[in-house]
Amino acid sequence: MAEKFLNYIGGQWVPAKSGKTRTNINPATGEHLGDFPDSGAEDVAAAVSAARAAFDAWRLTPAPKRGELLYRLGALIASKKEALAKDATREMGKILIETRGDVQEGVDMAYLAAGEGRRMYGVTTPSEMPNKWAMSVRVPVGVVGVITAWNFPFAVPTWKIFPALLAGNTVVFKPSEETPKMGWHLAKLLEEVGLPPGVLNVVHGDGPNVGWPIVQAPGIDVLSFTGSNGVGAKIAEEGARLGKRVSLEMGGKNGVIVMDDADLPLAADAVAWGAFGTTGQRCTATSRVIVHERIHDQLVAAVIERAKKVKVGDGLDESVNMGPVINARQLEKIHAYMSVATGEGVSIAEGGQPLTGGAHAKGNFFAPTVFTGVTPKMRVAQEEIFGPVVSFIKVKSLAEAVAVNNDIPFGLSSSIFTRDVNTAFAAMRDLSSGIVYVNHGTTGAETHLPFGGVRGTGNGHREAGHTMLDAFTEWKSIYVDFSGTLQRAQIDNS
Ligand code: NAD
Numbered sequence: 001m002a003e004k005f006l007n008y009i010g011g012q013w014v015p016a017k018s019g020k021t022r023t024n025i026n027p028a029t030g031e032h033l034g035d036f037p038d039s040g041a042e043d044v045a046a047a048v049s050a051a052r053a054a055f056d057a058w059r060l061t062p063a064p065k066r067g068e069l070l071y072r073l074g075a076l077i078a079s080k081k082e083a084l085a086k087d088a089t090r091e092m093g094k095i096l097i098e099t100r101g102d103v104q105e106g107v108d109m110a111y112l113a114a115g116e117g118r119r120m121y122g123v124t125t126p127s128e129m130p131n132k133w134a135m136s137v138r139v140p141v142g143v144v145g146v147i148t149a150w151n152f153p154f155a156v157p158t159w160k161i162f163p164a165l166l167a168g169n170t171v172v173f174k175p176s177e178e179t180p181k182m183g184w185h186l187a188k189l190l191e192e193v194g195l196p197p198g199v200l201n202v203v204h205g206d207g208p209n210v211g212w213p214i215v216q217a218p219g220i221d222v223l224s225f226t227g228s229n230g231v232g233a234k235i236a237e238e239g240a241r242l243g244k245r246v247s248l249e250m251g252g253k254n255g256v257i258v259m260d261d262a263d264l265p266l267a268a269d270a271v272a273w274g275a276f277g278t279t280g281q282r283c284t285a286t287s288r289v290i291v292h293e294r295i296h297d298q299l300v301a302a303v304i305e306r307a308k309k310v311k312v313g314d315g316l317d318e319s320v321n322m323g324p325v326i327n328a329r330q331l332e333k334i335h336a337y338m339s340v341a342t343g344e345g346v347s348i349a350e351g352g353q354p355l356t357g358g359a360h361a362k363g364n365f366f367a368p369t370v371f372t373g374v375t376p377k378m379r380v381a382q383e384e385i386f387g388p389v390v391s392f393i394k395v396k397s398l399a400e401a402v403a404v405n406n407d408i409p410f411g412l413s414s415s416i417f418t419r420d421v422n423t424a425f426a427a428m429r430d431l432s433s434g435i436v437y438v439n440h441g442t443t444g445a446e447t448h449l450p451f452g453g454v455r456g457t458g459n460g461h462r463e464a465g466h467t468m469l470d471a472f473t474e475w476k477s478i479y480v481d482f483s484g485t486l487q488r489a490q491i492d493n494s
Helices: 041-059 063-079 081-092 096-116 155-166 180-192 207-216 229-242 264-280 293-309 328-343 398-406 421-430
Strands: 007-009 012-014 021-025 032-037 123-126 132-140 143-147 170-174 200-202 222-226 245-249 254-258 286-292 347-350 369-374 389-395 413-417 435-438 473-481
Touching (some): 007 041, 041 143, 041 207, 063 081, 063 180, 096 155, 143 155, 155 170, 180 200, 229 245, 254 264, 254 398, 264 286, 264 389, 264 413, 286 293, 389 398, 398 421
Parallel strands (some): 143 222, 286 389, 413 435
Antiparallel strands (some): 007 200, 132 473
């Protein structure tokens, strides 16, 4: 009998009001991992009223105390890291070293947000009037709706939920329906460290039945979303209509530029890790290699050599280097890009097909794939494939490489490999993306730096880093007049 999991609403573990459930499946083995609530608008409504009811007491809890809870949480997550990583691998497939990293990001984020509890700095400034005090302070916005993707099932929710809670908001969280167990774990962990009932509420289910009611709920003030551009655009429109604050983290089409003076083995290692790590299902995955023509053939050969060595299989097997794709639909989407590529005149230099039979018989596996002969405007160079597929684009100069890198609808992460300090600094200045790496691939963000992208990747917000509170706080300006007289600004001080 499959284990049954519940929603967490107002401090209670409850089923969907309809009693419906949905199955959680291991994408590597097809194993049935448990049944989760298949919730609906009525469950969201219960979660929103629990969050509203809890808001006043939580906002009035001193921020350093809210921070102390997050310190305890960080330590608790760290103590359970291995078990959490194994559960993450089971439900979304990436290999254990990567899910350990995913959980570690949650630990890092807990400590980072906790420290903010004793800072949460405001601004004081002199008044233009005598005997008058002026300052601006951060205050929580209210109830935050959090909707997340499945590819970083632990880390991404923590980037949103921990700063939101630290700032004094309450939260209604919908984990991805592909990774409900990690959302369930997060609620369990917060319950264990003593988060008051209603401060975090977790409602499981799909996008249309749970996500959309969260977007529309009048009791939710802020929407923090990570996922695809199609869904993000709908949330932005509806959020604007309803006057909500909306923070969006969406797709990527990240490029690594490799100049002819680069350390080639290092660049090849970074490209292989960026393209095939997490089975290419990262918003920061390396999907384009923009390479100087003088070293193109050498670099292609080095990346193919690495692709051939990638052992594909169940991420729980420590000898495996690349796990499955999340589901059959995504496998089909990646596969369909092979005929898009060949139709555009691209050569499939390595891989290009699903892996079936033997160790791959029960899961959704795709071979590490290398495209050559790609030109910048082709669909495979412009669209997010979200699989283990990397395209090589040949260029003649730094200026051309930068132009190709920037001419896409996304702008999350870019990278350059060069040994020339002038080239590196020019690229740091000119690459148009939220994150730039020098002599490092496109993945590897650290939680204490802002995370997010330009153009279609986002809507101007940055998560984590010193910007972590921006989406979750309002600025309140306060004036205290201690003159005992009526002092009119702009009038009585001339
Ligand atoms: P998705 O957009 O399909 O789903 C994301 C979340 O939105 C899920 O929880 C889903 O249930 C929910 N959702 C779906 N339809 C909805 C609707 N109509 N209303 C409200 N919610 C709805 O994306 P995905 O397949 O889970 O994730 C992959 C995408 O996420 C990729 O594009 C990837 O680049 C992006 N991503 C971005 C970042 C980043 O920080 N920029 C990080 C990770 C993933």
